[in-house]
Amino acid sequence: METGRVILVPTPIGNLADITLRALEVLKAADRIACEDTRHSAPLLAHHGISGKPLVALHEHNEARRAPELVAAAKAGETIAVISDAGMPGISDPGYRLVQACLENEVPLEVLPGPSAVITALIGSGFPCHAFRFGGFLSV
Template sequence: MDSSDNASSPTAQPAAGGRVIFVPTPIGNRDDLTLRALEVLKNCDRIACEDTRHSAPLLQHHGIAFKPLVSLHEHNEIRRIPELIAAAQAGETIAVVTDAGMPGVSDPGYRFVHACIEGGVPFEVLPGPSAVLTALIGSGMPCHAFRFGGFLPVKSGRRRQALEEALASGETAIFFESPHRLTGTLELLASFSPDATVCVARELTKKFETYHRGTAAELSAHFANHPPKGEIVFLLHAPA
């Protein structure tokens, strides 16, 4: 059997039609849901959501009502995933969504993919919205080689190490950052690399989307006087 095949032993095969589909959802604008994703969400048997309260308005916006929703987040996924795997093996089609963007990218999803592989459950990953790629292109920074580091560490020592490693890589580095920590991150970066090229992409695809571009020193001064709000993608590149 080809090692890339999702199937395992005959006893682990799901019933006809049983599968799991990982569905990216809009990172802001609800109309960014793809036609294929919309079709999956309309026709699946149930939807596993990072937060059912967050996903329900998106489904309602697209006219999807009375669809069974089940929560799947970092605090319950170890317990919930076996239940969902069993449902797929019994023939259900299960869609997996997070609050925004691609499941598994700094969100629940990785463990579920691994469980599908281990359990011989067919699965698909749909393409769709990504805050990482949207911010990368919008930043104007080099995009032929880049690295994504998830959320920056909370502790300042580890945060500085992550920033230094990103600059030393010579690639565009992309991080998620809390608006409450952004000012401190910029101040820290400006203290040892004031000329580093920085972009702060905020509230992507939403009404108040903004891109702030400049050196670490310039953006540190700006956000010190204009505290940021909303969801932020933080990008940096070593000075030319």
């Protein structure tokens, strides 16, 4: 069977309109969508007219267990879109273990460009942006 792929899709940070056309195309075409929190993702998808897709929870408490399942689905030909509650999956959000599993199992992996709280904050800070370090988000 043809190998599918895993696509990391950034989501808006606050404003639902801040999503790219390409992200919407991927979400509409995906066979299933892995979400950090399906209750949080469902309104975003509904807002953009995306329905009827299986939503699978992928969060810090189940990612180690869920990653092999998603890799197997991609190897069976499915296209899996991965979204976090806001921003880029894998940056202080689930996705890291799944990316590792894809690379280890030679599953095609694509990362779409898009919103990042880190870059948005850096640009808005007025600090020089030619070099910076990100050590994680502050605890609230």
